[in-house]
Structure formats: C-alpha cells, structure tokens
Amino acid sequence: MFVLIVGAGRVGSAVAKSAMAAGHEVSVLDEDPLSHERLDQGQQESWEDMGGMFAVGTALETDALTAAGIERADMFIASTDGDNTNLTVAQIAQRRFGISRVVVRVMDPARANWYREQGLQTISPTEQAIEMFQAVLEEAG
C-alpha cells in the first residue's frame, strides 16, 4: 500500500516509520525540511535508503501534494499541528483525489466528532486523553 503522510511531527514521523517497517511504501510531506531528521532518527539507514519519500511543501499546495505522490496514494494521513489544515487537506485528498482511506488528526473533540459524522475518519488525541483521565478517576472511585 502507498501511504502519504502530511505533517511529520512526533506523530507523523512515528507513524511513517512504523508504516515503513510494516512493508508499506511511504511518502512524507512537511513544510519544514528539518523534520526529515525525525525520520532518520534512531534508524540504521537514512529514510531514502530505506525507500522512503520526503517532500518539502505546505499541505494546501497542489504541486507539493503531487510531488509527494498523492495521485497514487492508497491511504492519506493528515497529521500536521493544525486542525484546520488537517481538515482541509483531508477533504482535498478525499474529494479531489478520490482517496477512500483518509485519516485525520483533529485535536478539537467537537469537530473531530462532527467531521466523523460527515464521513471523515478522525482521530482526536484530546478525546482519548479525556477518556483515559476519566477511566483513571473512575478506577480510583
């Protein structure tokens, strides 16, 4: 499977590495050239030597998305640090490029919820943190 990840922060780069380890073809797009280092970190070989792709550009630039290989992506992951960027680029991936497997990180639980109802697969770390804290509280009685 060809996986395109937009936003290679802590989450994006870790997901990229594990997808690569699982045998997928992985391409990463990030606006900061330095984020490439996160992909190399802790690896024996460089990201490119392992077969990974890396492109620099912002998520909304069609040229950057194309350079990152969006046209042949089977799965699209939006994990930049901006909810609004993620929600926008995910919808572009879905509607313009017809990618059926689109996963988006949305910190804001309310919108993660609403966009989920609209057919986007959203992951909200905030929502999960809230649930975990609540579980801890319940356990403590």
Next chain:
Amino acid sequence: MYVIIVGAGKVGWNLARELIEKGNEVTLIEGDRGRYLVVEEELEHAAQYGDGTELWVLERAGIQRADLVIAVTGDDEDNMLVCQVAKEKYLCDRTIARVNNPRNLQHFKLLGIQPVVSATDLILRLIEHEVPRYGLVHLLALEEERLEIIELEVSEDSAAAGKSVAQVQLPDGSLIISVLRDGRGFVPNTETVIEAGDQVLLVLDPGLEESITPYFQPDGRGE
C-alpha cells in the same frame, strides 16, 4: 439582519462598522486577545473573543440564528472551515469567504464555499484592466445571479464608434454600465457618444457575449 464576522483584521473590523451603521446586528469574533481588546473598546458587546473555527465559539455567538456568516481571517483554511460548518452544520445558507491566496480558490470551490472575495484577485482584475491583453475580458461571472460582466475595447470601424448609446441599439439582456476613456471612467446615459478606443463595460445575460462583441469589434480583433 444578524451577521457573524470571523476575523477582526482591517477588513473584518470595517465590515462590522459598516454593517452596524446600516442597522444590522453584528458579532465580530477575534481569536487574538490583544486585537480583540482593541476592537472591543469600540464595538463593545458586538465583539467576542475566541477561535471562530470552534463550534462552541460559533454557537456562543448565536450561529443558529445568523442570516449571514462572513469569514475574513488571514488564514484560508480557517475561512473555508468556518463557512463549511456554517453551511452544513448550522444550515446558514448565506456565507462569504475571503481568499487570501488565489491559488487556494480551487479548494474553496471543491468544498462548495461560495461566493468568495479575493483582494488579490480584485487587484489582478484591475491590472488586466490597465493592460488589456485581450479585446474582451471576463470581469465577473455572477453564476448564481445568471449575469456576466465583460469589457470590450471599441474599434474604429465598429458599428458603435461615433454613435450614441441609444443609436447602438444593443439586444435585450445587455446594458452598457460604464465607459472608460483616457484613463477615466463614467456611467453613460442614452446620449453618450461611444468613441473608438473607449473601453466599455457591459452587463449581459449569459450567452449573449458572441452577439454583443461584433457591435464593438466587427472583425473580432484583439481576441
């Protein structure tokens, strides 16, 4: 009318002022605390502090009863998403979004956000205007209103040159709305004489363009 404006930059603030002056109820939402405090001094309760892309902030502003939502932040993603939730979640059918980067226009269209206002686009149109590369420039296509505005340069051998507006007898569904001559523009009346070299702006029913052009450019020159 109740209007919610997201983004209190120069555009948002001035829009809010104008709309309030015209008797509308307005809420202006600004996410930067410092900017909010400046605006709030003048607009008082009409200004609200918060991230206008968050649902609870929009709900606090009363988006459920808004007649119009205007998104004019400096961030295109924000403007798109504000209008998207206004439309699809809160069923507000009138939204206006500002496009900061014209390259993002395609994304607004993709998400069904229209109409959009782009300052850069307006400036580009003005430049096109100053430097007419084509004999005919599509200034605006008002798709929803089913009207077009076009600009034509009047050529010397055209039927219109040297005639008054009344004498030109344009087909129904077309109207000359302004004439630009020697760098100045004015609104013509029926007696205004059209001169060769004038730029005329016309508003048309769609599809009339081809039948109108020959009045001003018989050989289609400059196309």
